[in-house]
Amino acid sequence: MNIFKRELTAAQTVKLAREDRYTARQLIDGLVTDFFELHGDRQSYDDPAIIGGIGFLDGTPVTVIAIDKGVEFAEKVQKHNGSPLPSGYRKAQRLMAQAAKFNRPIITLINTPGAYPGKEAEEMGQGQAIAESILQSMQLTVPVIAIVYGEGGSGGALALATANEVWMFEHATYSVLSPEGFAAILWKDASRSDEAAELLGLTPKDLLANEVIEKVIPDQKRFDRLASALRAELTATLTKYQALDGEALVAHRMARFSKF
Amino acid sequence: MKLFNKEHAIPQVDSKTINDKIPDGLWIECPICHNAIYRSSLTALKVCPECNYGFRLKAHDRVKLLASSFTEIDHDLALANPTFPGYAQKLEKAKALTDLHESVLTGIATIKDAKVALGVMDSSFIMGSLGSMTGEKIVRLFEVALKEKLPVILFTASGGARMQEGIKSLMQMAKVSAAVAKHAQAGLFYMTVLTDPTTGGVMASFAMQADVIIAEPHALIGFAGRRVIEQTLHEKLPADFQRAEMLQTCGFLDAIVARQDLPNVINMLVKQHGGQA
Numbered sequence: 273m274n275i276f277k278r279e280l281t282a283a284q285t286v287k288l289a290r291e292d293r294y295t296a297r298q299l300i301d302g303l304v305t306d307f308f309e310l311h312g313d314r315q316s317y318d319d320p321a322i323i324g325g326i327g328f329l330d331g332t333p334v335t336v337i338a339i340d341k342g343v344e345f346a347e348k349v350q351k352h353n354g355s356p357l358p359s360g361y362r363k364a365q366r367l368m369a370q371a372a373k374f375n376r377p378i379i380t381l382i383n384t385p386g387a388y389p390g391k392e393a394e395e396m397g398q399g400q401a402i403a404e405s406i407l408q409s410m411q412l413t414v415p416v417i418a419i420v421y422g423e424g425g426s427g428g429a430l431a432l433a434t435a436n437e438v439w440m441f442e443h444a445t446y447s448v449l450s451p452e453g454f455a456a457i458l459w460k461d462a463s464r465s466d467e468a469a470e471l472l473g474l475t476p477k478d479l480l481a482n483e484v485i486e487k488v489i490p491d492q493k494r495f496d497r498l499a500s501a502l503r504a505e506l507t508a509t510l511t512k513y514q515a516l517d518g519e520a521l522v523a524h525r526m527a528r529f530s531k532f
Numbered sequence: 533m534k535l536f537n538k539e540h541a542i543p544q545v546d547s548k549t550i551n552d553k554i555p556d557g558l559w560i561e562c563p564i565c566h567n568a569i570y571r572s573s574l575t576a577l578k579v580c581p582e583c584n585y586g587f588r589l590k591a592h593d594r595v596k597l598l599a600s601s602f603t604e605i606d607h608d609l610a611l612a613n614p615t616f617p618g619y620a621q622k623l624e625k626a627k628a629l630t631d632l633h634e635s636v637l638t639g640i641a642t643i644k645d646a647k648v649a650l651g652v653m654d655s656s657f658i659m660g661s662l663g664s665m666t667g668e669k670i671v672r673l674f675e676v677a678l679k680e681k682l683p684v685i686l687f688t689a690s691g692g693a694r695m696q697e698g699i700k701s702l703m704q705m706a707k708v709s710a711a712v713a714k715h716a717q718a719g720l721f722y723m724t725v726l727t728d729p730t731t732g733g734v735m736a737s738f739a740m741q742a743d744v745i746i747a748e749p750h751a752l753i754g755f756a757g758r759r760v761i762e763q764t765l766h767e768k769l770p771a772d773f774q775r776a777e778m779l780q781t782c783g784f785l786d787a788i789v790a791r792q793d794l795p796n797v798i799n800m801l802v803k804q805h806g807g808q809a
Binding site for chain 2: 387389390391393394395396397398399400402403404406407410411426427430431434446447448449454457458471472473474479482484525526529530532
């Protein structure tokens with residue numbers, strides 16, 4: 273019973289979600305051992321906003337694909353504060369196909385304000401890259417678990433969240449657009465973002481109630497506790513899904529999204 | 533002293549009264565080439581005679597131009613309980629304007645002599661935004677096509693997500709993608725025609741997932757909004773940015789086809805992909 277735990281407002285959750293409480297590398301190292309990063313989309317570029325690779329989760333090889341905002345200023349500029357480029361999504365697609373080939377489950381870690389809105393990004397097919405990521409993830413014959421650990425911004429997040437289950441950290445958000453953008457469109461006033469945040473229903477609690485996500489990962493004061501709890505949840509869930517064959521996994525994923 | 537003689541002053545007429553005497557919209561300006569077009573010379577096709585830009589069409593008008601026969605499905609499918617403030621009124625207005633219950637019109641059509649499952653999005657229905665019932669109608673179209681082994685021809689026109697439906701709108705991108713995948717796994721043909729405008733979540737999902745993707749000339753096609761990009765980069769973008777011609781140059785469109793040629797081209801492509809003759 274949480275008598276002393278006050279409930280956060282949606283606007284407060286938005287603020288916490290943007291605080292970069294965890295980095296992608298920190299989470300990856302907390303979840304898997306022997307992580308080996310695999311770079312590049314094999315076409316043009318290695319988008320640093322997406323970190324992908326292979327590691328062992330409790331001894332089982334898994335593919336991890338994470339969106340990273342970076343910490344230092346120069347790093348944040350390079351990673352566009354966690355806004356992937358089309359080449360980032362194409363790197364993810366390459367690693368997902370590879371995971372399916374070797375029958376490795378996929379864990380995605382999401383923290384993005386959205387796909388990068390830039391001139392080159394458009395010319396390199398940002399929309400097509402997201403569309404292809406969704407279509408490809410929908411047909412993966414291995415289990416896919418997506419975890420939103422900060423911001424889950426729109427199509428840029430969905431591209432990596434077409435999963436069998438989507439989980440969220442307690443202080444994370446997932447929405448169709450930012451509260452600022454929502455307020456700007458709705459009331460032509462981006463400063464009313466706090467009101468917009470309430471209306472958007474972007475908190476883990478709202479999303480759990482709407483069955484958009486399956487699980488909320490409670491925050492912990494100590495990172496090692498958070499990591500070990502998450503590891504245990506992931507291992508148990510993946511064991512459940514690995515009992516299903518590829519066809520059943522695809523059917524499960526499709527049914528999950530057909531209900532909306 | 534009377535310095536200015538008021539009697540000779542030109543009578544001031546309210547500009548509103550003057551405009552009332554000239555009928556509205558005799559001439560319209562093409563938004564692409566800026567030529568003035570005499571409205572009645574546009575015909576039902578609504579194509580600019582100078583640059584072939586296809587003006588935005590209502591879904592029912594589009595179907596009339598395209599198909600020799602059309603049987604609508606799921607006409608009455610509509611959102612049951614719009615809860616968002618002001619959303620119910622917005623939907624009612626859109627319904628009255630378009631004779632649709634959602635932003636897409638779906639059915640079984642004959643284009644020349646090819647039987648197809650046809651979907652046409654309507655940008656005059658809340659900017660063709662992707663509501664949950666828009667997604668549902670498109671999914672059901674794919675299901676009918678799968679059952680009857682028909683190709684799906686989908687005309688997209690959308691500003692993106694339906695703000696009022698929040699995350700449910702985002703989920704439609706994945707929901708329709710699942711239907712696209714099932715249809716594709718059965719070896720059936722899916723083709724999109726991207727019309728002005730195809731942007732945001734529709735562009736970043738089923739518009740770009742087809743076997744063949746074509747567009748009408750000069751159609752606006754893109755993921756991020758122009759203003760968003762300009763604000764991010766602090767620079768002005770060229771006029772042809774995110775137009776069909778740019779997308780083709782960048783490698784994301786199979787072809788650009790003028791509106792008057794669409795029935796022939798669709799019919800031919802359906803046959804080339806093993807559709808019924």
